[in-house]
Amino acid sequence: MHALAHADLALFHLTERLTALAEAGLPAMLLPGGEGVVFTRAAVRPGRAGPWRTTPRGTSDRYAAITALGVDRLPPGRQREVLGGRSAEEFTGLxxxxxxxxRNLGDAALICWAAAETRHPKLSDALDRLAALDEPEGPRYTVEAAWVLSALAAARGQADxxxxxxxxxxxxxxxxxxxxPLxxxxxxxxxxxxxxxxxGCFADQTYPLQALARTHASGADPEALAAANACAARICDLQGAGGQWWWHYDARRGTVIEGYPVYSVHxxxxxxxxxxxxxxxGGTDHAPAIHRGLRWMTAPPELGADAEPLIRxxxxxxxxxxxxxxPRKAVRAARGLATRVSPGLRLRPLDALYRxxxxxxxxxxxxLGWLLHAWLGEARG
Incomplete structure (x- = not known):
């Protein structure tokens, strides 16, 4: 974040604010006993005029692994403050x-990735389970396939x-x-x-480009880096005027199918x-696009100046x-069907109907885990 402090002091302070929020917010995401995390904290409000509060719902091993990947970027003492007395390595051990x-390939891949990043002594167990779930034949969801590659790239040097x-x-x-490119x-x-x-959704772009970049970083692979560069260049070219990272793309044409929702985590x-x-x-530096996207968090043009802030x-x-x-993500469904038949068809009246x-x-x-992972690396800004 040091480079960001010189480039844009207001954004630097925003990243400090967000990382502090993540550190403070993750302990409330832990399950009783601290052996995992909830699926979400959803807002509830007693009456129409009362203050918002959040309540935990569900559990998620996938989100627990991402939490470990993010918290691993903190100093050891602060890791234990966030994870109920455990380090990121110990939490990953659970x-x-x-x-x-x-049973889910993506969950296993993320746990394996966390095991490699924290250099857990039982990484081999995680790799074995990943191999058992990743059958060589048949298609996989792109996000999960990307997590498999990121896990294996992180394990290089620790295992064959x-x-x-x-x-x-x-x-x-x-x-x-x-x-x-998409x-x-x-x-x-x-x-x-x-x-x-x-x-393809936005996650179908970011996780593969990240995995391919990490593959090149862990052992020279110019083809993987070129693919990562091409994907990044295209989503940055398509970024919204307000810094929005859009939701769904036509992977054939490299165009946006449906922009909304805009997710804060993106x-x-x-x-x-x-x-x-x-x-x-060693790929292209897209700092201006990163900064535009981050700036959206403070003033989403969709909501107006008097709207409730997204950062609480x-x-x-x-x-x-x-x-x-x-209802039922109707705009995405309609545009998905329309572009299958007629690429580029936008059905623009839907924009007026559903704002x-x-x-x-x-x-x-x-x-919050990815937030820490993003901004607490060695070269951020």
């Missing part, structure tokens, strides 16, 4: 112990993962449609309805952590998103 019961890493890397690179939601046909096969954490990793790997220091949360309020003026008042642990 997740590794639960791996035999984990080269054959598996090469296969995971090739799977991501070949997932792109006709070699375009990624669809799955690495191949079969997981999604045909009308959605051309669509603005303050996911775009920064992926694009910083790209720069650290009093509750130690950032509200999850600004969205249209359309993005609603706030989703919840906050999930991974949002």
């Amino acid at each position: 997740l590794i112990e639960r791996l035999p019961g984990v 993962v080269e054959d598996r890493l090469r296969a995971a890397r090739d799977r991501l690179l070949t997932a792109r449609i006709a070699g375009g 990624f669809p939601h799955a690495t191949g046909p079969g997981l999604l309805p045909r009308y959605r096969e051309h669509i 603005q303050h954490a996911m775009a920064p952590t992926a694009l910083f990793d790209l720069t650290d790997a 220091d009093d509750l130690h949360v950032t509200w999850r998103k600004v969205y249209r309020g359309d 993005p003026t609603s706030i989703d008042r919840e906050c999930r642990p991974y949002e």
Whole structure:
């Protein structure tokens, strides 16, 4: 963040404010006993005029692993303050112990990634479970495939993962449609309805570009770096005038299908952590786009000057998103179907019918975990 202090002092103070909020907010995300995290803290308000408060709901091993990845960036003493007396490595150990019961590839990949980053002595157990779940044939969700690659890249130097890493890397690179810069939601046909096969969300871009950048950083791979650079360049070219990182893309054409919701985590954490990793790997520096996205958090143009702020220091949360309020994500569905038949068709009357003026008042642990991961690295700003 030191470079940011020289480039834009107001944004530097904003990142300090957000990282402090994350440190203060994550302890409330822990389960009783501190052995995991909740799925979300959702807003509740007694009566229509009372103050907002948050209440925990559900559990998530996936979010616990991302929490460990973020908290690992803190000094040891502060790790224990956030994680109920445990270090990030010790917290990750609890997740590794639960791996035999984990059935989801993405969850296992994130736990393995955390095990590698914290240099946990049972990394080999995590790698074995990841291998058991990552069957060599068939498509995978792109985000989960990217997490597998990031985990294996982090494990390099601690274990022999080269054959598996090469296969995971090739799977991501070949997932792109006709070699375009953007990624669809799955690495191949079969997981999604045909009308959605051309669509990729924002996470389908940031996690692969991050994984490919990390692959190059861990062992020279110019092709992986070039793919990461191309993806980053395209999403930055498509960034909204107010700094918005848009939601869904046509991976065939490299265009936006539907902009909303705009998620806070995309603005303050996911775009920064992926694009910083790209720069650290020797790729293009997209600091101006990162700064524009971060600035959106303080004054979303969709909401107006008198709107409730998205950053709630009093509750130690950032509200999850600004969205249209359309039932069952109707705008995305309509535009997905329309662009399958006629690429580029926007159905613009939907913008007037469903305006993005609603706030989703919840906050999930991974949002704060990625926030720490983004802004507490060695070369941030």
